[in-house]
Amino acid sequence: MNTIKLGECPFCNSRVTADLETADGMVMAGLPECENGCPVGRVMSPAALTTSMSDAPERLADKWMQACDMLLNPETCPICDEHPVFTAIKADLWFGCPSDGLVKATAGMSLVKLVEEWNTRVAEVEQTKRRQAELEAECAILNRAYWPDRFKDEWD
Numbered sequence: 252m253n254t255i256k257l258g259e260c261p262f263c264n265s266r267v268t269a270d271l272e273t274a275d276g277m278v279m280a281g282l283p284e285c286e287n288g289c290p291v292g293r294v295m296s297p298a299a300l301t302t303s304m305s306d307a308p309e310r311l312a313d314k315w316m317q318a319c320d321m322l323l324n325p326e327t328c329p330i331c332d333e334h335p336v337f338t339a340i341k342a343d344l345w346f347g348c349p350s351d352g353l354v355k356a357t358a359g360m361s362l363v364k365l366v367e368e369w370n371t372r373v374a375e376v377e378q379t380k381r382r383q384a385e386l387e388a389e390c391a392i393l394n395r396a397y398w399p400d401r402f403k404d405e406w407d
């Protein structure tokens with residue numbers, strides 16, 4: 252079995268390695284291991300650490316780097332702009348803003364997938380905020396017909 256350096260640990264910057272297995276022209280990395288024992292095996296799904304024989308191990312190292320980059324740079328909270336955090340609640344892992352909302356990891360979900368779910372949630376909230384602002388502006392126009400006096404100043 253062949254062990255490669257996959258990249259760096261996103262938690263402690265130490266070396267992360269993985270064993271490679273080959274089958275049907277594909278190379279699969281085993282669970283990544285940090286030399287300091289950080290839980291890097293949860294960072295990305297094992298299925299995502301697969302590539303064809305011709306472009307391993309560089310391609311696997313790229314995938315690892317991309318996953319770590321996503322993990323380390325999540326969207327900030329759309330309400331308070333704070334950096335999101337991992338939180339354990341009632342034996343489940345959650346990620347997000349402790350004040351404004353969290354997303355929960357389902358069984359076997361990778362950390363990167365959990366961050367992705369959070370980023371999707373943030374995008375939805377941002378979109379709702381934009382739509383709300385648009386509608387408020389629209390209502391101001393629509394309501395002029397009902398209360399011309401109230402908006403009189405804006406017309407002058």
Ligand SMILES: [Zn+2]
Pocket residue numbers: 260261262263264265285286287288289
């Ligand atoms: Zn580590």
Ligand SMILES: [Zn+2]
Pocket residue numbers: 328329330331332333348349350351352
């Ligand atoms: Zn927040």
